Amino acid sequence: MTIKLIGALAAASLLALSAPLTAQDDGATPEAAQIDPQVKTRKLSGTFGGQRIDYTATIGETVLASDDGKPEAVIVTTSYVKDPKDTSRPVFFIYNGGPGSGSVWLQMGAFGPKRVAIPSDARDDGAPPYPIVDNPDSLLDVADLVFIDPPGTGYSYLTKGTDPEKYYGLRQDARAVAEVIRRWINDNGRWNSPKYLGGESYGTTRTAMVVDELEGSTYNDVGLNGLILISTILDFAMREPTPGNELAYVVTLPNMAAAAHYHGKVEAESVEAIAEEARRFAIGPFATALLKGQDLPEAERAAVRAELSRLTGLSEQYLEQANLRVTSQRFYKELLRDRGLTIGRLDARYTGEDYDNAGEYPDNDPSFYGIDAGYTAAINSWARETLGFETDRQYNSIGRDPGRYWDWSLGGQGRGAYLNVAPLIGKAMRQNSELRLFNAQGWYDFATPFFGAEYSLNRPGIPQDRLTFRYYDAGHMMYVRDEDRGKLSRDLRAFIRAR
Incomplete structure (x- = not known):
């Protein structure tokens, strides 16, 4: 037309x-x-x-x-x-x-x-x-x-x-x-x-x-x-964490590290420093591990899980339960669960309080309803x-x-x-x-x-x-x-x- x-x-x-x-x-x-x-x-x-x-x-x-x-x-x-x-x-x-x-x-x-x-x-x-x-x-x-x-x-x-x-x-x-x-x-x-x-x-x-x-x-x-x-x-x-699409987990990992650092869950000299660490890990050992699927050796899995925990502030137990693949929605709810808070999708600096603290996903995005x-x-x-x-x-x-x-x-x-x-x-x-x-x-x-x-x-x-x-x-x-x-x-x- x-x-x-x-x-x-x-x-x-x-x-x-x-x-x-x-x-x-x-x-x-x-x-x-x-x-x-x-x-x-x-x-x-x-x-x-x-x-x-x-x-x-x-x-x-x-x-x-x-x-x-x-x-x-x-x-x-x-x-x-x-x-x-x-x-x-x-x-x-x-x-x-x-x-x-x-x-x-x-x-x-x-x-x-x-x-x-x-x-x-x-x-x-x-x-x-x-x-x-x-x-x-x-x-x-x-x-x-x-x-x-x-x-x-x-x-x-x-x-x-x-x-x-x-x-x-x-x-x-x-x-x-x-x-x-x-x-x-x-x-x-x-x-x-x-x-x-x-x-x-x-x-x-x-x-x-x-x-x-x-x-x-x-x-x-x-x-x-x-x-x-x-x-x-x-x-x-890169925004579709459907089963089998590992790229979505790779590209969001540096965001998780940056957010974890902002909220005091990860120690680093700066957000730039932790982001660069996460980039290198994401495109290297993490991507390799995900692509190996069920052929991933246990020792390699343990090493990747430990580093993933250090970068994201999430427990190794939770990461294992998630099969090393944590969606963004789950991360918003899990990162500050111990404080009874969720974090924002548009801006992870924002925090919100849900109806209860037991859910898998947040009720809403505090970085949107906040503005x-x-x-x-x-x-x-x-x-x-x-x-x-x-x-x-x-x-x-x-x-x-x-x-x-x-x-x-x-x-x-x-x-x-x-x-x-x-x-x-x-x-x-x-x-x-x-x-x-x-x-x-x-x-x-x-x-x-x-x-x-x-x-x-x-x-x-x-x-x-x-x-x-x-x-x-x-x-x-x-x-x-x-x-x-x-x-x-x-x-x-x-x-x-x-x-």
Whole structure:
């Protein structure tokens, strides 16, 4: 399907369940003919990276249509462009992940001109009011920013009667996002501006898909200067601890060691030191032992079990009961069981208390329920009250429908078979000799383990001399920690300026 865009664009701007494949009719989704795209603009100013910047903030709707002109999806973008407009400035196109996650996290937590100030020390965000403060760590001093909420996320939605199969999937989503980017570039006269593309979590998967759409188009190629990946997941085999898939245990072991060190279960000079020990053990003796299966000699098994216990803080008895293969979910519950606490999936620094201490898995993720209310309040306050966006729709920080309907197939290979989009990044870099990649990882992130990102980007076909890796003392959303938000901002400024 060729996607056409009509109406206004912001001028400055896991899974499939058995269910009918029709867009959700919640009473708030208008008929296609009723759509009246809106654009709201505000002139604002702030200090970013030590520079006073006047800028135009624009939140607006882009309508995507089918070949016959029927509106199918309304995409909301929020852009921040320095005044006066300078076409030589870089443009950074940004989204979050999920799939189904709105751009609230990176916009109100890391790179937008305002941010929500939640606790930096892994405590929960409590109750409102949540402070919405100036964000000197925004990248507006080095780039114009365009935050994109893909279909089904944020305020973006499918029109009544639109088939979710057209938009909810690896390739479908990437085509829609790429088309929005092309239109924004065209409407804002930025074809020859330096361009950066990136996101967080599934947003890194989306980046691989979108760059393939932008740079792989023979007749409408959009060259990029850089890809910015935050909490990377490209090779999905590494997050599937299904029986027989030993790689999932190998790549999560360094995260377990880092978390155990943070909570005082393992002694080491630093998190960097224990992570490196765990990397070497994981890819060496541990991987060898797992691959030997039931042929593993008892003496070798005992030696591996002892070292695994030292690195993870788990007892040898527990490791033996788990057959040396501890899933992340079990680890969250077991590491601090003696203290009556669980640890977070998105950020293992966070701890929570379950209904009881006897379970195998935690009741919930304390690193998610510890931050979500503050971010939801912040994006609604900023978009509606400050920028003037008018809608009766709720903001989907984590929308249900995209994940429920998502098509994970890629070239005949479904996610369950073996989904790996890293080769698309390699292809883009080989075909664009100036395309560079920045990868940011938190030590305490189990959702997208840092060793998994290193592994997937170290495969053949990916130019290693154009990769930049940086690490942070927090988890999946490292910017919730004040020190790491500043560090991430400085690292990205350096990356963008080095073009």
